Every structure is written in structure tokens, then in C-alpha cells.
Amino acid sequence: MSAHIPMSSGATSIAAAPDGVSPDHIFDIGFAFRKSKALLSAVELGVFTALGDGPLDGETLMARVGIHPRGGRDFLDALVALHFLDRGEAGRYANLPDCALYLDRRKSTYVGGSLELLNSYLYVDWVHLTQALRTGHGGSALADGGYAGLYADRASFDTFLQGMSGTSLIAARSLAERFPWHRHEMVIDVGTAQGCMPVELARSHAHLRGGGFDLPQVEPIFTDYVRRNGLSDRLRFYPGDFMHEDLPKADVLVMGRILHNWDLPTKKLLLRKAAQALPDGGALIVYDNIIDDERRHRPHSLLASLNMLIETAAGFEYTGSECSAWMREAGFRDIRIEQLDPISTAAIGIR
């Protein structure tokens, strides 16, 4: 045999089938859970926070976040290959700009709470997707016990509420910029969790006051978060259960990732309650992972609806057209659909 094997040069895509159809996309998506989990574990281990003060060599970084040498280097280099970390010539690892800003726990721009929630609950709950599809019931803690059950476990409660802030922050900042807040004075966020939304709105608009409405056990978490953000003079907590009580009165009500948790009669009930709580000319801002009307352009929203299948007893996401129709039925007019960020879309209506 010759020392020089004639072979074609490096393949980046295969063409095994006669018609040149490749399985690349299938394998790319099929294996994508590993990318997710590597990022989620990096957040859990505090890799990006550990790099918040500057680059570190691999050994120091592994020791600081508590990674065993066996997989440590592959893990950190996977984060480089996935474009979360940079690795300099001296072999020192550093946060890339997005991770420095959004995944360092010590920064107010931290959105990692959302990823912590994915890591602690949703990644695991999605193991049961097939079963949920077969039965129409996901069997997660939330689907079985509701929010009261979830909130009864302190660790789950904190992870959940912080996760809500992680997911809300970008939508809140987008909404702070995109809505004519100067025309309104009083805004209340319904199902507020930590209060990320009212804090971001009040921070951006010095004339705004109001607060957040949620179950009574959320109050200390909300109060603490608002105080840490120096907004206790303008934002207060409104305790209540929107399933059994009226919503508090305000010029603007926000319902972010609330409607998607519930069945259609409850969705409509909440919209009617919002209409009752608003004055003429007041605004309701609903936002969720709203599905595009053609149901084919936003995979994230359709997958979010499967998440509701898994995580709730009867929740689902919905299209902009569906939401508009329900809002008109509840007494809203001039409804418009507005994408806030790649994940969240708002439906805004005037009372």
C-alpha cells in the first residue's frame, strides 16, 4: 500500500444519499441539548461570575468553581467553542461581552436566574415530553400542585421567582422604551414575582408609581427587591389571588407570562378583570411567548406552549390574533401586537 492515500479533502457535509439530502440539521438539533446543558451547568457552577474580575488560567478557574480536572478542560473549551468564553494566547479564559454583562451574578443585568430555572426544573421536566404529548398532562410539580404548592417549598420558591426576573428583565427594558409611559402615572404588574417589571419601568420613568400584585407569600421577596433597587417610595406590594379577587386599580396593568398558564375560560376571566380595574383610556399590556398567526415562524413560542403542557394543568400559548379577539371580547380596543424581544411579544389594548 502506498504511503500516500488518495482521499478527498475534509468533509463539512455528507452526501450519502443519491439525491444529496443531508442529515446535518437532524443531528444538529438532536444533539443540541448538550449545548444547553453545558451552558446551564456553567451558570450553576458560577463560571461567569468567577471570571467577573478578569481572566483566569484553567487550573485556577477549575479550582475556584469546584470542577474536577477530568472533564474540566473539555468543559471550558466547549464553552469557548460555543462562544461563551474566550481563551487567550496564554490559555487564560475570559467572559465574552454578553456573558460578562448577563451571566455575572453580581450585576443588575444578570439574567442567569432564568437559566437556573431551566437547569433546576425545566430541563428535567422535559424528559417527560413524550408522556405529556400522549396524555395531555405533564405531571410536573407545578401542573399537579399549582403555584401554592410550588411556593410552599422555599428553595423552589426562590429559584422560581428569581428565574422569573431573569426572563422578565429584557422584556421589561424593551417595554420601558417602547410604550408611551409619559401619558400614565400608575402601573401595576399582575403576577409580579420579585417585581422585576415595575422596578425596570420605575427606574426608566421617574414619574411612574404603582407596584406589583401577587400571592401574599411573595410580599417579602418583592419588598426586598424593590428596596435594594431604591424604589420603595414609589412601588408597593398588592397582595391577592387573581383567581378569587378583583385586580387593583391602575392606569396601566401589565400581565407578563400569566395568561399562558391557564385554560381559555380563565384567560378570558383575567382579561375581564383587567378591563374592570382600568379607567377609560387605561391600557392593558399582556406579554407572553405569543405564537405567530401562521404558526410556523417562531419555534420558541410553539415550544413554550409545549412547556405549558408539561408545567401546567391546562395552560397554552396563543397567537396574536387569538389574543386580540379575546381582548376585544373583554372590552379593549385599538389592540396591537408588538414583539418585545426574540422571546416575548406584547398585545396592548386600550380600555
Added chain:
Amino acid sequence: MSAHIPMSSGATSIAAAPDGVSPDHIFDIGFAFRKSKALLSAVELGVFTALGDGPLDGETLMARVGIHPRGGRDFLDALVALHFLDRGEAGRYANLPDCALYLDRRKSTYVGGSLELLNSYLYVDWVHLTQALRTGHGGSALADGGYAGLYADRASFDTFLQGMSGTSLIAARSLAERFPWHRHEMVIDVGTAQGCMPVELARSHAHLRGGGFDLPQVEPIFTDYVRRNGLSDRLRFYPGDFMHEDLPKADVLVMGRILHNWDLPTKKLLLRKAAQALPDGGALIVYDNIIDDERRHRPHSLLASLNMLIETAAGFEYTGSECSAWMREAGFRDIRIEQLDPISTAAIGIR
């Protein structure tokens, strides 16, 4: 309040931070496990096989694969949005070409066995990535019990062996095209599982004979697969345990996704055994998820190495340079690295 709310037009990316850094990539990867799981569940439910005879309306398709109406439409439309299914004007779902070819169980080009393996084992095992990173030990069935343990459970055994074929098929077809097989007569695949590799090689090259080497309990599976492919006259099974026995003699030995399972001394032992089994001028073809030498360009390979952390007691992937050095040390020359497909890379050496 005006009926016309002046708001900026649809956001496709947010720019909440002063410097315009977006968290889009972070959220895209953080949520990517949902895309994976939707595809893996679709394969498990047989969606693509059910569409193998032509398009079906949603209701018929859901009934045929056993999906409950609650999440069914969102699930199918998510598969449309993820570019696995098409949905025509009449609302009928159809396989896109890659899924028709590779995910219909009745076709010889089916690679879904690989996804079934991800679905049944790896997605779940990756729940424990953080723990594996902390301890250096994954705790999966394979890591704890080895192949004998895995093979003792019939259902696991079948899923595993079929999964190996799913992952091997594309590499095998690429290798059938890319290597100068006309110079050799006898090829044996080491750790052959069902025998996907020798079957593809023998199918493409009528002069080739040989077979597959694996643990004795694999024999009936191998024999059946070879018989179904009409190759029993040229391919036979070689039973043995490469940890304790010599490798069978052949002109070409293939070791696909074998070395990555083991620690470095065992990797080197297997390479020495291959050198002993080959004649002068014989070839060893190793293929694995080989890592690029800079350890930054192939996330799939680095993540595959984390998979070895989780799934094996001491395995890891390795770079082309590392493999070349080990092969030279074992007595091989003229070693070249060749990417077979987006997942698999070969290191080929001459005895």
C-alpha cells in the same frame, strides 16, 4: 390616551444594555434543549414513519401516533417551525426531504436509532452534568457497569446497538467512498455492534470480505443484520473481548467510537493490539468525535468528550495530534486526519 400608540417597530433583537450587547445567543442556547427534545420525542412517537406514505391532516396524524389533542397541534407546528415537517395549504403535514430519508424507520437510511439512544439515555444522563464535572464521575449505567452490564438488559442492549448503527451509518458511507478499498481484501470492524460499518463497506465494494469483532452476546444481532442485508457470504462475526484477547487478523481494521470510551493506557493498548493484528502495509482506521487541535472549533467533539465523562469510567475524546502521536508510538506511519462528516473524524495510519 390616543388610539394610536407610537411605539417602535418589531424588535428582532434587544439592545437593553448601554453598549448594545444582546443576550440572544445566551437564551438561544439555553433553551435549545427544547428543540432537541421535541425532535427526539417525534422520533420516539414515530411521526416521520407515520408520514412515510404521504401527507396526513393533523387529526389523523395525532390519532395514528397516539398524541393527545391538548398539545398535539403545537407539537406538530413546532416541528414545522423547526424545519422537520412541512404543512401544506390544506393543513396537511408532510416530512421534509431529510426526515423522509433518515427518520422513516422502514428505510435502510434510517438514522433515528441514534436519536432513540439520545432520547432514552443521554438526554436524561446529562441531567447530571454538573455533578459529573464536580466529581469527575458521571454515574451512568455504562460508567458504573461497563458494557457487560449494559448488554445484560435486553431493552438497553437493543437500543444501544441500534443507536450505534444510527450514528455509524453516515460515517460508514463516507468512509466507503473516501478510502482506497480496492487495495485491500479483508476488513474487520472492531466493536462492531450491529455491523453497520462492515455492511456499508461490503455493500459499496463487492470484492471486500471480513466482518465485525465484538463481545459474544452481540453475535445474533450482528448475524441477523448482515443476513437481512444479504451479505452473509462475505461477512462473519468474530467473537471476543479486546480487553483480554488479541484482535483478529485483517488487512484493514476499523475502530469507530471505541478509543473514546477508555483511559489513555487502554487507548494505547488497543492501538498496539491493532498494530499486532495487521500485516506490513495494512491500515488502521480510527474514528471518533476527534477534537480540533486548537480545541475551539468543534463544539460537538468537546461536548462528546463531556458525554464520555458522564457515560464512561475514564473515557475522553482527543485531538488529531494526540491520536497521531499515540499511533506513531504503536508502530503506525503516514498518519492522516480526515473529517468523515460533521460529527466523525478519522485518523488513518499504515502499519
